[in-house]
């Protein structure tokens with residue numbers, strides 16, 4: 001609270017120094033005096049929510065900007081994610097985490113750490129952005145969401161600096177909002193050992209350098225384990241287990257084992273010490289899932305009933321694997337539709353509408 005007051009005060013000084021428009025300054029003076037008085041009565045957070053946080057460009061860590069609406073996640077997953085029984089479990093996982101945030105008697109013992117695995121194009125990033133959209137009003141654009149990318153964000157030749165920067169960035173975000181979301185994408189391309197930097201933040205500590213990480217969420221995304229997930233699924237099919245009947249334990253051991261030898265997870269104590277709470281396998285898509293994706297994409301673009309010709313054209317870019325003898329799984333999932341379907345729509349339009 002004191003920290004906030006100080007920040008506000010410095011902001012005010014800055015405005016004066018910059019000699020911002022007199023009226024604005026007057027308004028802020030009035031609000032500061034007003035909120036100082038009110039703050040004594042109602043508590044700072046209430047006053048802040050009703051003054052500063054209502055300014056158009058301000059994003060605060062409150063219910064308005066962080067609605068944490070998991071019904072929204074449930075709806076998005078059911079409408080846009082096809083053939084992924086275990087991905088749907090994200091809703092239950094997040095509800096459990098959220099309930100422990102709200103309930104003082106239960107309290108989260110550690111940050112929630114989820115690792116998403118699967119072939120490219122099966123919707124891992126899509127799922128992460130659905131989570132962000134459900135928790136934050138601004139979704140991925142929220143300042144409480146940070147995404148680090150495999151190769152791009154870390155300089156493996158200067159690990160000391162990379163690690164220090166990483167710590168500083170995450171500290172800053174989580175200290176401004178305890179319910180922040182930190183995403184590491186393309187872990188398979190990340191320098192080994194980088195993840196060990198954040199290990200203390202994922203562990204059962206009340207606070208690390210004075211910051212409490214236990215209500216935050218960390219998501220790891222990679223294609224590690226993709227081929228193994230496909231092989232396992234085929235074996236389960238052979239045993240008569242249906243897609244909707246698969247369980248986490250059918251995949252977790254193989255994903256953990258594969259991860260421990262790959263990219264940013266290599267020999268990672270994050271894995272060895274069981275700091276990842278959930279390994280979520282994204283199953284490779286089959287023809288009817290890909291058809292559902294295509295249909296959803298057409299509809300999103302305003303074509304409610306694509307003709308059979310258009311569907312055939314859209315689906316023609318999909319190839320199936322894992323081998324020519326077993327053309328069961330769509331190689332790139334639904335990824336290529338984003339560009340291909342707008343093209344198909346254009347192609348089948350009557351000429352005069354060009």
Ligand SMILES: *[C@@H]1O[C@H](CO)[C@@H](O)[C@H](O)[C@H]1NC(C)=O
Pocket residue numbers: 067069070071072075
């Ligand atoms: C949460 O999301 C659902 C589904 O999108 C929506 O119907 C509901 O109004 C939202 N609730 C709040 C409190 O915003």
